[in-house]
Amino acid sequence: MNARNIIVPVLLLLVADSIGCKEDDRNSFGEPCAPEVCDDGLSCYAGYCEEECVEDSDCQPIEGWKHECHAGQCQIACDDQGACPQTLATPLACITEWCAATKSD
Numbered sequence: 125m126n127a128r129n130i131i132v133p134v135l136l137l138l139v140a141d142s143i144g145c146k147e148d149d150r151n152s153f154g155e156p157c158a159p160e161v162c163d164d165g166l167s168c169y170a171g172y173c174e175e176e177c178v179e180d181s182d183c184q185p186i187e188g189w190k191h192e193c194h195a196g197q198c199q200i201a202c203d204d205q206g207a208c209p210q211t212l213a214t215p216l217a218c219i220t221e222w223c224a225a226t227k228s229d
Contacts, residue, residue: 172224
């Protein structure tokens with residue numbers, strides 16, 4: 125057996141492992157995200173990691189804000205002035221009636 129037949133697959137495996145998302149690299153609730161980088165029970169919604177849900181009580185409270193379950197995803201409602209909470213790790217802005225992450229420069 126040629127040594128190259130063993131070394132090349134091992135190197136590819138090491139490279140793939142170093143590039144892949146490690147459990148420690150996954151984002152928590154309210155942190156910026158891209159698909160597939162949120163902790164278990166969270167998914168990337170509107171630019172930040174948001175909780176998956178079945179009912180409103182599955183959504184952790186955010187003091188002073190409506191945090192409701194819609195179509196299996198918790199969503200933060202904008203207030204009457206079109207504002208969103210600024211207490212999460214991601215800046216949010218009101219898009220129609222729901223809060224979404226603002227673009228980072």
